[in-house]
């Protein structure tokens with residue numbers, strides 16, 4: 001079965017890893033949000049791409065879900081001594097990724113090419129693609145004014161109240177080579193349990209992607225469980241936009257793009273409401289604490305998708 005997974009960082013990476021454990025390299029393409037990308041110390045940093053790649057390569061920090069395992073922080077400590085900004089945590093090994101990516105981009109490689117090369121070096125066999133090779137920036141509109149995503153998320157620890165979002169550069173951006181073709185030729189697209197507002201929506205804002213999805217079977221997995229996000233601001237964003245956070249709110253957010261929806265047992269009471277949106281549903285344990293959980297959830301979703309294909 002040919003699958004395209006749309007993913008942000010930590011939540012997306014976990015399911016992407018589960019899918020990679022179930023599908024062969026020619027069956028899976030992972031399209032990753034780059035709206036969080038930014039320049040820091042002159043370096044191009046792609047937080048979600050790195051989280052997905054480190055996770056698939058088995059070199060991620062298992063505690064945080066982001067950054068690398070066994071990391072050291074010598075450079076950051078030395079930067080602190082110099083009074084340099086240290087709000088963004090840069091580990092020594094992680095820094096090597098940003099340095100080499102920046103060097104390759106300056107030599108004229110595209111972000112897709114750099115990502116493909118890094119995947120080879122890290123032993124990742126499945127295809128990981130940025131949503132676009134063009135710069136696109138998620139801006140969070142807050143009561144403190146407009147903030148770039150990393151400022152909002154890391155510097156201000158997502159405390160400011162959210163009023164809206166915009167994706168700068170979206171109108172001029174092109175989907176990365178192969179992304180639209182992968183969506184058009186796959187059997188199912190899976191929206192990983194990533195933040196709908198700032199991880200999946202930026203991907204949907206890339207011209208052509210939404211249109212391609214309209215002709216595909218699309219299954220979304222809820223990142224909201226029991227009205228809460230497991231981590232991060234997804235639930236807080238729903239509330240501040242004026243929508244009570246729930247699995248159903250996630251399904252409604254994606255609306256007519258979806259054909260199927262996967263949500264947690266804890267929210268089984270929402271089944272009728274979600275089905276009334278015309279969606280097929282899979283209710284299961286969706287919390288992925290271990291690699292085995294990731295693989296089990298991925299297997300269940302693929303079986304669910306297979307049933308959808310047959311129906």
Ligand code: GDP
Pocket residue numbers: 007008009010011012013014048051193194195198199221222223224225228229230231232233234235286287288289
């Ligand atoms: P980020 O870019 O690092 O913020 O990560 P994502 O956008 O990919 O994922 C963030 C979302 O993942 C949060 O809303 C979490 O609730 C959700 N999440 C994290 N782990 C899990 C999990 O194991 N299961 C589910 N269903 N959602 C998860």
Ligand code: CA
Pocket residue numbers: 008009033036047048198199
């Ligand atoms: Ca992110």
